[in-house]
Amino acid sequence: MMSQPTIDFDKFKPTRSYIAARKRKDIVMRVLIVLAFIVALIPLISLLWTTIVRGVTRLNWDFLSHNMTNVIGGNPTPSGGYGGILHAIIGTLEITFGAMLISIPVGVMCAVYLIEYAGKSRLATTIHLLVDVMSGIPSIVAGLFAYSMFALVVGPGTINGFEGSVALSLLMIPTVVKTTEEMLKIVPNDLREASLALGVTKQRTITKIVLRTALPGIVSGAILAIARVIGETAPLLMTAGYIVSTNMNLFSGEMTTLPVYVYQEYSKYRANCAADASTGCVATIPMERAWSAALVLILLVLILNLIGRIVARVFSAKKK
Numbered sequence: 001m002m003s004q005p006t007i008d009f010d011k012f013k014p015t016r017s018y019i020a021a022r023k024r025k026d027i028v029m030r031v032l033i034v035l036a037f038i039v040a041l042i043p044l045i046s047l048l049w050t051t052i053v054r055g056v057t058r059l060n061w062d063f064l065s066h067n068m069t070n071v072i073g074g075n076p077t078p079s080g081g082y083g084g085i086l087h088a089i090i091g092t093l094e095i096t097f098g099a100m101l102i103s104i105p106v107g108v109m110c111a112v113y114l115i116e117y118a119g120k121s122r123l124a125t126t127i128h129l130l131v132d133v134m135s136g137i138p139s140i141v142a143g144l145f146a147y148s149m150f151a152l153v154v155g156p157g158t159i160n161g162f163e164g165s166v167a168l169s170l171l172m173i174p175t176v177v178k179t180t181e182e183m184l185k186i187v188p189n190d191l192r193e194a195s196l197a198l199g200v201t202k203q204r205t206i207t208k209i210v211l212r213t214a215l216p217g218i219v220s221g222a223i224l225a226i227a228r229v230i231g232e233t234a235p236l237l238m239t240a241g242y243i244v245s246t247n248m249n250l251f252s253g254e255m256t257t258l259p260v261y262v263y264q265e266y267s268k269y270r271a272n273c274a275a276d277a278s279t280g281c282v283a284t285i286p287m288e289r290a291w292s293a294a295l296v297l298i299l300l301v302l303i304l305n306l307i308g309r310i311v312a313r314v315f316s317a318k319k320k
Contacts (some may be wrong), residue, residue: 048298055295058082058288064089064296068244074271074281082285085293087246091161091255092300095240096230098165098250099172104222106169107176108211114177115184116206135174142170143235150239161247161255164240168232172225179221183214219312223305230301233259258297265290 014022062081071083110127118124146167150158187210195205211218241254242264265286273281282288 051295054291058292067246074273074283074285076280085261088256088258088261092257094250095161095164095257098162099168102169103172103176107173108180111177111180115181131174131177139171139232140234143167143238147238159241159254160252161240161250164236167235167239168229171229175225175228176221180218183217187213216312219308223308226304227301231259233263236260258293262290262293
């Protein structure tokens, strides 16, 4: 019998110069990636550091527990402070929560229809197009639409917190739809088929299997949508307005949010003070209040992120 020819694998071995060149390229790419990471971190760290340094000046319990009622210029109030953001915190939480109640159910159900039912139909294509268009709508247009809608339905000049929630929900819905779609797409079809093979209805399969599996991603998408709108100012100026007192009723009267509060204080720039400095008047108090309110807004977003992650971990599907 003829012997099989032997293959010389040594000729395929890379040379030392080739290995050295690859190592040099690897080092260069690692350095470039680290530098890009550092460059990306510089504006983030600078923003956080500046906000913390300037915002912590007036961040105290009096600032958090009082509104701007009876605040005159840069003079201290009877409580010993210089006004606060209690009304703005309440307004931000109520308006954002109202927007969540509108946008998250609508966005999730829209995504479920597109992925689980519509397939590649013409209606699905049309909805995708409309969602893409909505994601590019300027926030001021959303505020103008909400203001016009309430003017037609309720009456001209209607301004309240719920109107602001509607404006923000228009900005949140596209983000919720897109993120939920992507999360539903990565759920393995084997889970759906196994559930249906056991005789489980499609509706129960979606609610108990598909949505539970995709829940962490859906919650992350909802948090992204909240972060997208919680800092909006223009639509809320048109729909929710601005007041110095605390309004707990979302459906009646103007409400103040933290971004609007920051804008109003920044617009003042400086407060008027008398020539007599013994009154304790602080001319720079509007800018100090603006920075402190901005810091509180960042902390509020951080808290919402933590709550969202806890909810996703508690209610997500557990591995046996």
